[in-house]
Amino acid sequence: MRTPRPLLAVLLPLLAVAGCSGGVHGTPGAAGVRDPYFGRLGNGGYDVRHYALDLAYDPATHHLSGTATLTARATQDLSAFDLDLKGMTVQGITVDGERAAGSRAGQELRVRPHGELAEGSTFRTTVRYSGEPVTITDPDGSREGWLRTPDGALGLGEPTGSMAWFPGNHHPSDKATYAIRVTVPRGVQAVSNGDPAGAEPSADGRRTTYTWRVAQPMASYLATVAVGRFQRKDTRTASGLPLHTAVDPAEAKASAKVLGRLPEVLDWGTETFGPYPFTSAGAIVARDGAAEYALETQNRPVFPGAPDLPTLVHEVAHQWYGDSVTPASWRDMWLNEGFATYAEWLWAEEHGGATAAATFEGLCARPGGDGVWAFPPAVPPSAAQLSDPPVYQRGAMVLHQVRRTVGDRAFRALLRGWPAAHKYGVADTGDFTAYVERENPGKARALAHVWDVWLRGSGKPARACGS
Incomplete structure (x- = not known):
């Protein structure tokens, strides 16, 4: 899905090489945050607080130009840092208004500011770029990134596609607020996340700029732009x-x-x-x-x-589950999909359809060789399996077993308490199991059995279905 990073980066010819001063004691931020499935995704050394994206897209030519301004806080003394950007041509970079050097290697855009960025300091990076945005094929064969449509385009990001249309720290663990401006030809519209903040025609009437603002923190894989009629x-x-x-x-x-x-x-x-x-x-x-x-x-x-x-x-x-409380890594995707799938079960149960128990038993009736038992939901074997049935259906089965274990009243409290406890933040599987055990102290042993058998256990649980 991604080409291996070359040993030598290719220096951007249009950027001036700005050397750091002799007093610099910082080190480069890591190129990746060691996600279990996407090791080069995200970057170390800083935390993005806000993205201001100013984009212009022409569906006829499939040309995208952008200016991305990232406001971030340094989490270490930095001599350089990376941004994730797939394709596109970078025309210029500044850090706090001063020209910065940049180099490209695969999906990594390394930025070397004129001077050191001290730990704890807030800095602003602006990247100007343009080109034909790419479509990315996931390990499971699905497409994301910038998808052309008959009258425009659709930008989708899960899990890595956002780097096709704006540079950033593209790992779910780094959430930020957004202001997204998209200029498109007259006759088409641009829709994005958050709240609409105006549609301004150009002086010649040939283009319109649509502005959207996201006030609550958002993981970059949840950002979207839809251009069309x-x-x-x-x-x-x-x-x-x-x-x-x-x-x-x-x-x-x-x-x-x-x-x-x-x-x-x-x-x-x-x-x-x-x-x-x-x-x-x-x-x-x-x-x-x-x-x-x-x-x-x-x-x-x-x-x-x-x-x-x-x-x-x-x-x-x-x-609630995935957007407000977001997985700390892609290994925790079952927390997104298990809850959303169980929501389908609850809706059906409360609106004249099958009960959640009946849906659970229907899955339990499937033979041991069925795909739902292929691997534990908390441990997908590779990135290609992140959207497979165990993450969704068996993830929901874990939650049903929790419901059986703690009782309906406690489970209903969990459905509200878990997203409230991590509102606008990130959490992993360990956070979830600890939360459930803390809220149900008398059920620790029974819950440990749920985690061992349903969450992390391999194969169809023996003697578990129907219990």
């Missing part, structure tokens, strides 16, 4: 939550019934999982085939074609 609708739920939907006209009729239930699903989520964590909600419905999957992009999930109701419930649940 959309039917936009801005409404509010009965409780006053702003809803912003954008639907490809070809999908409008097929989407209307399910999208009409979005306020109901949000109200149910608020009752079940706790207060909605963001300042707005909604959906983006792209044309059928624009992508191969729906994605829980923050504030407004993306659907490739008209969604069905279970998928809508799943992606809305992710706003």
